[in-house]
Amino acid sequence: MTELVHGNADPRLRKVVAALALNIESGAELGASIAVDLDGETLLDVWGGHADAGRNREWSRDTIVNVWSLTKTVTNLAALVLVDRGLLDVHAPVANYWPEFGVNGKEGVLVRHVMSHTSGVSGWDQPWNPEDVYDLERATHQLATQAPWWKPGTASGYHDQSLGHLVGELVRRVSGKSLTEFVRTELAEPLGADFQIGARESDYERIAEIVPPPPTDFDVNELAPDDPMRKTFSSTIMDASEANKVHWRRSELGAANGHGNARSVARMLSPLSRAGEVNGVRLLRPSTIDLIFEEQARNVDLVLGIPVRWGIGYGLPEPATLPYIPDEKIAFWGGWGGSMVLAHPERGLTISYVMNKMADGLIGSDRSEAYITAIYDALGRS
Template sequence: MTDIHGTHDARFDDVRAALEKNVDSGDELGASLVVDLDGDVVVDLWGGFRDQARTLTWDEHTITNVWSTTKTVTSLAALMLADRGDLDVHAPVARYWPEFAANGKENVEVRHLLSHTSGVSGLEQPATVEDLYDLATSTARMAAQAPWWTPGTASGYHAANFGHLVGEVVRRVSGKPLKAFVAEEIAGPLGADFQIGAAEADWGRIADVVPPPPAEFDLVALGADSVIVKTLTGPVIDANVANTPAWRRADLGAVNGHGNARSVARMLSALARGGTVDGVRLLGPDTIDVIFEEQANGVDLGLGVPLRWGIGYGLPLREAVPWIPDGRICFWGGWGGSMIIMDLDRRLTISYMMNRMGPGVIGSDRSGTYVQAVYDALG
């Protein structure tokens, strides 16, 4: 039996048991799980292994690539600028980034970037992962593109380029690259062990990601004009690339954040706690309200599944994620199953980060098991 380490309140015994069961069965390789209830960390668990050979244990300071959970931190950065009055999410992107107005995008607003409704959900061909690493060039290419659908009419998940788009707005407004903004204005003040990319000094404690089973999309059958095809091939990303030095050195605010459940919960619990974490104010209540302005509700053009978007975060939609209840909740997660949920009604934050990626588009069976166990424990 694999040891699960950390602490938890007795009422969350079933949460710990679920994590222990998944690690023992091999469904989980290594993982961390945190529940913050009104500023009280009532679950802080970790266990398993950092490597497939099961020779390196997942310890308290293990971090991993959290894929699109990174987007929740990038959105937080933009909303902090909005809270300060430096950024208007209802203003045209071109107010802050004039080049973005090219090819009919002059009326695309910042909220459209934050809600995946801008029409620019990837790089036009040719597109490679290496293109994404050249932040200036790839971002300029996106600014020059024509939208792939009428902006604001539907969401099309900005899978790999969300950080390029929102991050460029953050840079233009704050004068800081996204990676630096997160380090200096979010993770640093909160003492959160999270970074966009990963400093080489930290590579020795990273749990390499283990890719999921092959995706179910038949890109050939969908056709080259499909937004799904354009998004998922603009560029194609092999999950193994997350374990490479080039990926870790990049500033990819959509997909290459490195942290664990504790650090992600530390930052994002600001939303559930009213905007302030242990005296560090990130947002005010009015800005948090902005998140819940619904921007899209329907089949996402980039993923082909129903999604409901506010400004910066997904909103509950039972047909998409049945184990997230209705209410004043915002959330998102990463490819393979990582998940961060902020339940404002309960002042609750649930954070789950792992290295063995599961199948599916949003969350995984494991994510659902843990989240359901948390809500069952709360009654």
């Protein structure tokens, strides 16, 4: 390791360590962690930098951070576990499990539509105060009663924060547990992963401070009033500093407020790369994992405005948008500001990266591109 980066690394991944150290030294990174798991062997588990903007707290082995939309990968994993248990069917109507949802044109919305951002319910109808997403009961009820913004199943439109409420309610209806409790008791604890939806007060001291991305000149209100991008982002919280506040940490936002580090994110997603079983704990059968790779949409996403390819619950490689992710059987997604997780079943490979200094964009960054490229260069490409 170096003076700036701590942990353990396979010699093949020394360039990844060097890249992280360089980014910390230059200030491109404030604090970050990267992990690589290959068939159950930890090839990389490194961290460095600082956990606060004032650089008074070092990023330690057990530092955790709000991982933004990486949370969606865990929330959809919870749904897949219920699918594997025969309690949820991705091809069944949502209304089978949540009758109140089947109104105003949503009668035919399937579970897979919700998990793959094609349900048409990508945000909340106005009038709506974005901070009302913290009121889980009210926010979920409104999603159940409103009409879809486009014909379900015909195109994707990123469910920026609504996915957590929608899938979370399915988890609650089917399992009897809140999403927070289900993730803790059925996923994180069995896997030994330091990951949680929201954050316990006892963990606040080890949470890294989020540093928001640079301001942008883009104004969503300049779009047409009926544009799904405008409707989605005007109904959700877009102030990244909210993640540093107590009410954010106390809430259940299954699309946005998961807390963990690269090690725990990799552990949570490694069942997708390892035929569903990790350290004797089986969460999924291979046939359930195969569902992820059933393509649901491939279009310029109506909310993100870029080409995106969706399987059931996860992004699939789209070279037009993220050419550094191999165009193979990979399930992935990124968090606002640049964090990323990839599950590569055919290689038994799981890669994760999280940080607290946010870059521009909702999916990936120059930093995540550099790390992932260096990892695949070191391990060899198919």
